[in-house]
Amino acid sequence: MAGLIREAYSQFKDLPVPDTLQTGRTIIITGANVGLGLEAARHFARLQADRVIIACRDKTKGDTAVHSIRASFPDSPTKLDVWVVDISDFASVKAFAARAETELDRVDVFLSNAGVVASTYSESIDGWESTLARGRTFGE
Numbered sequence: 001m002a003g004l005i006r007e008a009y010s011q012f013k014d015l016p017v018p019d020t021l022q023t024g025r026t027i028i029i030t031g032a033n034v035g036l037g038l039e040a041a042r043h044f045a046r047l048q049a050d051r052v053i054i055a056c057r058d059k060t061k062g063d064t065a066v067h068s069i070r071a072s073f074p075d076s077p078t079k080l081d082v083w084v085v086d087i088s089d090f091a092s093v094k095a096f097a098a099r100a101e102t103e104l105d106r107v108d109v110f111l112s113n114a115g116v117v118a119s120t121y122s123e124s125i126d127g128w129e130s131t132l133a134r135g136r137t138f139g140e
Contacts (some may be wrong), residue, residue: 022049026107028100029054030087031114033061038068040111045069045078052078055096056114057086087114 027044031037032054044052052069056062062082069080085096100107 017043018047020047022047022108025049025109026051026104027053027109027111028083028107029111029113030085031056032111033058033065033082037111037113038065040113041065041080042069042072044109045073045076045080048076049078052080053100054080054082055085056082057084059084 022044025044027041027049029037029041029044029052032041032052033056037054037056041052041054054062054065056065059082062084066080066082070076083096083099084092086092
């Protein structure tokens with residue numbers, strides 16, 4: 001039994017961290033102002049992606065994330081942008097996609113990270129349950 005526990009633990013103890021430079025790549029990360037999304041954005045800045053777009057609902061929180069990433073990697077050449085999008089609002093998502101299509105030559109990575117955990121029932125602006133609304137927006 002101890003061997004099984006040791007084997008299971010070893011799977012998570014030393015996770016490899018990719019170190020391939022991401023120069024020339026454009027990355028979009030939803031929900032990148034906090035949590036795992038922020039850490040992913042920080043990681044891509046460390047790997048010198050050409051551009052990382054922090055897609056979130058609140059520009060001020062996105063700007064705070066940019067300052068945090070810049071403090072971690074002040075010499076990174078990565079251009080960090082904050083684009084506002086509410087993935088529970090389909091009109092906002094359509095506007096975001098139109099902006100990306102107009103302003104970006106390419107998107108190499110799209111990390112759909114945004115989500116919500118609601119303790120009470122609520123609906124999106126489009127009438128979907130709020131958790132499902134966020135999951136279905138980029139899933140269709």
